[in-house]
Amino acid sequence: MKTTDDAEHFGYRVLMKALFGGEPPTWRNRAACADADPDMFHTAGRTAAAKAMCASCPVLAECRDNQLSWEANGPARFRDNAFGVVGGLSGAERRRIHYPAKNVKDVA
Numbered sequence: 001m002k003t004t005d006d007a008e009h010f011g012y013r014v015l016m017k018a019l020f021g022g023e024p025p026t027w028r029n030r031a032a033c034a035d036a037d038p039d040m041f042h043t044a045g046r047t048a049a050a051k052a053m054c055a056s057c058p059v060l061a062e063c064r065d066n067q068l069s070w071e072a073n074g075p076a077r078f079r080d081n082a083f084g085v086v087g088g089l090s091g092a093e094r095r096r097i098h099y100p101a102k103n104v105k106d107v108a
């Protein structure tokens, strides 16, 4: 067993409890990205690869809805700083959903 993975998983669970007051949703267990390199989703040059993984993910709809809801219902900084690919959408694409009238730049 990898100690680093355990520490990251523990940190993730603590973060989810802090943000949502409970355990991560069970659909996350079926995520295509469960064992993927997280950097792929936050690196400008790897956006296409991340989106390709999302496109084949069995929980794409749940993931996208969860992320958009989390950003929409949290402090404005969650929407303003949306970054990285989640639910098949880049940060800029999600910001365009939150702020349709704004012209936002895609960086990752």
Ligand code: SF4
Pocket (backbone or CB within 6 Å): 031, 032, 033, 034, 053, 054, 055, 057, 058, 059, 060, 061, 063, 064, 085, 086, 087, 088
């Ligand atoms: S849609 Fe993309 S980011 Fe969301 S769980 Fe699936 S692979 Fe991961």
